[in-house]
Amino acid sequence: MSSLFSGPVLGIRVRLSPSTGARPVYAEIVVDIEQLEGRTTGFEFVSLAHPLRAEFAAAVAAGLRDELNSQVASSGVPSAFAGAGVRATLTSARSHDADSSVSAFSAAGRLAVRAAIERRQRS
Numbered sequence: 001m002s003s004l005f006s007g008p009v010l011g012i013r014v015r016l017s018p019s020t021g022a023r024p025v026y027a028e029i030v031v032d033i034e035q036l037e038g039r040t041t042g043f044e045f046v047s048l049a050h051p052l053r054a055e056f057a058a059a060v061a062a063g064l065r066d067e068l069n070s071q072v073a074s075s076g077v078p079s080a081f082a083g084a085g086v087r088a089t090l091t092s093a094r095s096h097d098a099d100s101s102v103s104a105f106s107a108a109g110r111l112a113v114r115a116a117i118e119r120r121q122r123s
Contacts, residue, residue, distance in 0.1 A: 008034035009116040011091075014108045018099055026099035027108040029060055030092040033116045039085030043068065049093035056095055059102040063109020064088045071113065088112075 015028040029049070036044060045061040068086060095105075 008032060009119055010034075012112045012115050012119070014111045014115060016104050016108055016111075025101065025104040025107075026094075026096040027056070027101075027104040028092075028094040029090060029105070029108045029112060031060075031064070031109075031112045031116075032089045032091060033064075033113070034087050034089075036085030036087050042085040044085070044087040045090070046087065047090040047093075049090045052090075052093045052095065055102055056093065056100065056105040057090060059105035060090055060093070060109040060112075061088070063106035063111075064113055065109075066106075067110040067113035071117065 010032045012031045012033065013029070014031075016025050018026060036042060043065050045064065047057040047060070049057065093105075
């Protein structure tokens with residue numbers, strides 16, 4: 001197994017704000033990603049971020065899962081997740097009534113996986 005998630009990657013912070021895009025978007029998340037003990041496959045998502053609208057939490061989970069699957073399929077990190085189950089824990093999140101959307105939280109989830117990969121590659 002690759003060492004990418006052989007240890008937890010904690011406190012991955014992603015913030016999308018209106019200044020980072022052409023249209024109003026806002027999503028702020030903090031995620032921990034770790035290997036599932038004794039599991040060789042699967043994806044578990046736990047949200048501890050309350051109160052966060054259910055559809056935003058579901059969008060974070062979908063973005064995380066989609067990016068994990070994309071990384072598996074990519075040639076850049078072919079074995080990063082092979083043979084490992086992954087748990088992602090959303091520890092904190094903030095939204096804005098006017099500027100937040102499902103797509104913003106999905107994008108934040110995808111960016112969190114990329115940030116975890118970059119952090120693990122640097123260490």
